[in-house]
Amino acid sequence: xxxxxxxxxxxxxxxxxxxxxxxxxxxxxxxxxxxxxxxxxxxxxxxxxxxxxxxxxxxxxxxxxxxxxxxxxxxxxxxxxxxxxxxxxxxxxxxxxxxxxxxxxxxxxxxxxxxxxxxxxxxxxxxxxxxxxxxxxxxxxxxxxxxxxxxxxxxxxxxxxxxxxxxxxxxxxxxxxxxxxxxxxxxxxxxxxxxxxxxxxxxxxxxxxxxxxxxxxxxxxxxxxxxxxxxxxxxxxxxxxxxxxxxxxxxxxxxxxxxxxxxxxxxxxxxxxxxxxxxxxxxxxxxxxxxxxxxxxxxxxxxxxxxxxxxxxxxxxxxxxxxxxxxxxxxxxxxxxxxxxxxxxxxxxxxxxxxxxxxxxxxxxxxxxxxxxxxxxxxxxxxxxxxxxxxxxxxxxxxxxxxxxxxxxxxxxxxxxxxxxxxxxxxxxxxxxxxxxxxxxxxxxxxxxxxxxxxxxxxxxxxxxxxxxxxxxxxxxxxxxxxxxxxx
Numbered sequence: 001x002x003x004x005x006x007x008x009x010x011x012x013x014x015x016x017x018x019x020x021x022x023x024x025x026x027x028x029x030x031x032x033x034x035x036x037x038x039x040x041x042x043x044x045x046x047x048x049x050x051x052x053x054x055x056x057x058x059x060x061x062x063x064x065x066x067x068x069x070x071x072x073x074x075x076x077x078x079x080x081x082x083x084x085x086x087x088x089x090x091x092x093x094x095x096x097x098x099x100x101x102x103x104x105x106x107x108x109x110x111x112x113x114x115x116x117x118x119x120x121x122x123x124x125x126x127x128x129x130x131x132x133x134x135x136x137x138x139x140x141x142x143x144x145x146x147x148x149x150x151x152x153x154x155x156x157x158x159x160x161x162x163x164x165x166x167x168x169x170x171x172x173x174x175x176x177x178x179x180x181x182x183x184x185x186x187x188x189x190x191x192x193x194x195x196x197x198x199x200x201x202x203x204x205x206x207x208x209x210x211x212x213x214x215x216x217x218x219x220x221x222x223x224x225x226x227x228x229x230x231x232x233x234x235x236x237x238x239x240x241x242x243x244x245x246x247x248x249x250x251x252x253x254x255x256x257x258x259x260x261x262x263x264x265x266x267x268x269x270x271x272x273x274x275x276x277x278x279x280x281x282x283x284x285x286x287x288x289x290x291x292x293x294x295x296x297x298x299x300x301x302x303x304x305x306x307x308x309x310x311x312x313x314x315x316x317x318x319x320x321x322x323x324x325x326x327x328x329x330x331x332x333x334x335x336x337x338x339x340x341x342x343x344x345x346x347x348x349x350x351x352x353x354x355x356x357x358x359x360x361x362x363x364x365x366x367x368x369x370x371x372x373x374x375x376x377x378x379x380x381x382x383x384x385x386x387x388x389x390x391x392x393x394x395x396x397x398x399x400x401x402x403x404x405x406x407x408x409x410x411x412x413x414x415x416x417x418x419x420x421x422x423x424x425x426x427x428x429x430x431x432x433x434x435x436x437x438x439x440x441x442x443x444x445x446x447x448x449x450x451x452x453x454x455x456x457x458x459x460x461x462x463x464x465x466x467x468x469x470x471x472x473x474x475x476x477x478x479x480x481x482x483x484x485x486x487x488x
Contacts, residue, residue: 001023001027001028001031002031003031003034003035003156006028006031006032006035006156007156007485009159010159010160010209010210010211010213010214010482011061011064011066011158011159011160011209011211011214011217011218012061012211012213012214012217014028014063014064014159015060015061015062015063015064015106018057018062018063018064019062023063024054024063025054025057025062025063025064025108026054028063028064028065028108029052029054029065029108029110031065032065032110032157032158033065033110035155035156035157036111036152036157039135039155039156039157039488040152040157042133042138042488043132043133043134043135043138043142043151043152043155043488044114044129044130044131044132044133044148044151045067045113045114045132045142045147045148045149045151045152045155045157046067046111046112046113046114046148046152046157047070047081047111047112047113047114047129047148048070048078048079048081048111048112049110049111050068050075050078050109050110050111050112052065052108052109052110053108054108057106057108058104058106059104059105059106059107059221060105060106060217060220060221061102061105061106061107061217061221062105062106063106063108064106064107064108064158064159065107065108065110065157065158066102066107066108066109066110066158066160066161066162067109067110067111067112067113067148067149067152067157067158067161067162068099068102068109068111068112068113068161068162069112069113069115069146069148069149069161069162069163069164070082070083070112070113070114070115070148071083071115071118071119071145071164072096072119072164072191072195072198072203072205073096073098073099073112073162073164073205074092074093074094074095074096074099074194075092075095075096075099075109075112076091076092076093076094076095077091077092078091078092078112079091079092080092080112081128081129082115082117082118082119082319083114083115083116083117083118083119083124083126083128083129083145084117084118084126084128084319084329084330084331084334085127085128085325085329085330086319086320086323086325086329086330087319087322087323088128090322090323094193094194096192096193096194097190097191097192097193097226098162098189098190098191098205098222099162101190101221101222102162102221102222105221113146113147113148113149113151113152113161113162114126114129114132114147114148114151115144115145115146115147115148116144116145116147117330117331117333117334118312118315118334119144119145119164119166119169120145120308120312120333120334120337121144121145121333121388121423122143122144122145122167122168122169122172122423122424122426122427123141123143123144123147123383123387123388124141124142124143124144124145124147124148124151124173125141125144125385125386126331127331131385131386132147132148132151133151133385134151134154134176134177134382134452135151135154135155135177135486135488136154136177136178136382136451136452136453136486136488137382137450137451137452138488139384139385140176140381140382140383140384140385140452141176141382141383141384141385141387142154142173142176142177142382143172143173143174143175143176143177143378143382143427144169144172144173145164145166145169145173146161146163146164146165146169146170146172146173146181146208147173147176149161149162149163149173149207149208150163150173150174150176150177150179150181150208151173151177153177153179153208153209153210154177154178154179154485154486155486155488156485159209159210159211159214160207160208160209160210160214160215160218161207161208161209162205162207163181163205163206163207163208164203164204164205164206165181165183165203165204165205165206165430165434166198166199166202166203166204166308166434167202167304167308167430167431167434168183168377168427168429168430168431168434170182170183170206170207170208170442171183171377171430171440171441171442171455171457172377172378172427172430172442173208174208174377174442174444174455175376175377175378175442175444175453175454175455175456175457176378176382176452176453176454176455177208177453178444178447178453178455178481178484178486179208179209179210179442179444179453179455180208180209180210180211180212180214180215180441180442180443180444180472181206181208181209181215181441181442181455182206182207182215182219182439182440182441182442182465182468182469183204183206183430183433183434183439183440183441184204184205184206184219184222184223184439184465185204185233185437185438185439185462185463185464185465186201186202186204186437187201187225187229187230187231187233187437188204188219188223188233188439188465189204189205189206189219189222189223190205190222190224190225190226190229191203191204191205191229192226192228192229193226193228196228196229196230197230199307199308199311199434200307200353200356201230201437202307202434202435202437203434205222206218206219206222210481210482211476211482212244212469212472212473212476213241213244213473215441215469215472216239216240216241216243216244216469217239217240217241219240219465220239220240220241223235223240234463236465236466240465240466240469243465243466243469243470243473244469244470244472244473245473246470246473247470247474248467248470248471248474250284250285250286251280251285251286251371251372251467251471252285252286252288252369252370252371253280253285253286253287253288253370253371253372253373253374253458254288254289254290254294254366254369254370254372254373254374255273255277255287255288255289255290255373255374255375256289256290256292256293256294256373256374256375257269257270257273257375257376259293259297259379259428259429260293260296260297260298260301260428261297261298261301261421261424261425261428262379262425262426262428265376265379265380266379266380266381268380268381268446268448268449268454269376269378269379269380269454270376271446271448271454272376272377272445272446272454272455272456273374273375273376273456275445275446275456275479276374276443276445276446276456276475277374279445279475279478279479280374280475282478283474283475283478287374288370294362294363294365294366294373295359295362295363295366295432296358296359296362297428297432299355299359300359300431300432300435301424301428301431302352303352303353303355303356303359303435304424304431304434304435305423305424306344306348306349306352307349307352307353308337308341309337309338309340309341309344310341310342310344310349311341312334312337312338312341313337313338313339313340313341313342313344314341315338316330316334316335316338327402332390332395332398332399332402333390335402336398336402339402356435356436359432359435359436360435360436360437360438363432363436363438363459364461367461371460371461371467372458372459372460372464372467372468372471373458373459374456374457374458375429375456375457375459376429376454376455376456376457377427377429377430377442377454377455377456377457378426378427378429378454378455379425379426379427379428379429380426381448381450381452381454382452382453382454383426388422388423429457430457432459433459437462438459438460438461438462438464439459439460439463439464439465439468440457440458440459440460440468441457441458441460441468441469441472442455442456442457443455443456443457443458443472443475443476444481444484445475445479445481447484453484458471458472
């Protein structure tokens with residue numbers, strides 16, 4: 001099989017070819033590696049090789065090449081750098097549960113993908129590995145934190161790849177790279193054995209893919225509890241893959257584009273929602289513009305960042321303990337965010353966590369009248385590489401504060417507002433699903449006038465994965481996107 005043929009198949013189709021003995025796992029792996037050798041020097045998606053084996057494969061995806069994220073998806077004996085210099089040589093003691101489930105499904109893991117340091121940004125530009133570039137435009141970001149995974153899939157190295165989402169990190173890269181990205185409900189996929197509930201359950205594992213059926217079938221591979229986990233999640237009576245192709249019924253969908261953080265989104269964000277609205281209306285769904293957000297989006301953004309900064313402060317200290325690294329093992333922006341986290345009182349932190357229930361109740365009230373919430377995935381087209389670098393003057397000033405251990409005073413400067421705008425201003429829509437634990441999906445229904453992807457997001461009620469997959473499958477059939485590929 002050559003790359004031109006390989007590119008036309010999703011993971012489900014490749015697995016069938018292997019099962020039918022029309023192609024071997026070794027042949028597929030050779031094509032994937034050859035494509036990686038060709039394009040990875042330009043996009044920097046894969047940052048570490050994994051010793052792949054095609055022996056004794058079994059499972060629904062037996063023989064399909066696959067990549068895992070270099071954050072949280074531990075592979076025994078290899079470092080999980082989390083995009084950090086401090087962890088770049090510390091090997092993992094055991095496979096993460098999700099990695100073991102991918103192996104048990106027969107996937108052939110041959111590399112780990114790039115991510116920002118500790119997944120703390122919506123872009124993928126870690127100092128230790130360098131920036132990952134968007135295959136649709138090499139001057140632009142593929143998003144983050146699963147940016148390496150999304151770039152690899154968009155570039156055709158693999159049909160789908162491991163990803164994770166703590167504030168949009170599956171959906172943002174999917175929206176930037178023209179892919180399908182589903183964030184499952186809290187607790188539906190495992191986080192162990194090393195972790196129980198990352199970020200109080202806001203962070204979950206999944207994939208980015210080119211097809212809805214791959215996303216659904218991969219959820220079947222991953223879903224379900226584990227002995228050391230905090231939940232026994234409720235699962236549907238039939239497989240998630242069975243919902244793709246089923247009629248979702250006539251849905252009532254509320255639409256919101258402006259946000260408190262970004263009151264004037266880019267015109268292309270409106271165009272993305274308009275394209276989705278037209279497709280939905282033609283399919284018989286009722287789409288209604290909302291006069292205001294169905295939750296306090298300004299408060300939710302503050303609560304998200306406060307808990308994120310505090311979590312990052314812990315992450316830096318834990319990494320220092322594990323690796324013996326000093327401050328020079330971390331990026332400036334990470335140290336700034338960690339300093340802001342340390343400056344947060346325990347009462348303020350618990351207050352922000354407790355308010356998640358208030359956000360959830362408001363969203364639940366919305367779902368009493370609507371089946372789904374529709375937003376753009378991004379408020380702007382994918383940003384340029386380096387667009388969010390701190391200005392040189394602020395870099396020098398923050399370095400002084402970090403060296404003198406007075407960085408906590410940064411909370412009183414403009415740098416905090418700048419970091420809020422840079423981190424959330426172009427992606428103000430995705431954190432809602434994480435803090436409320438609801439499922440959400442980004443679909444590639446729009447391309448900008450410059451030919452860049454800009455996805456749309458659907459947020460569903462609790463355990464709404466089946467509904468999202470039914471609607472996504474319907475939209476994929478009505479507005480096909482599999483043939484849209486970058487000219488890389």
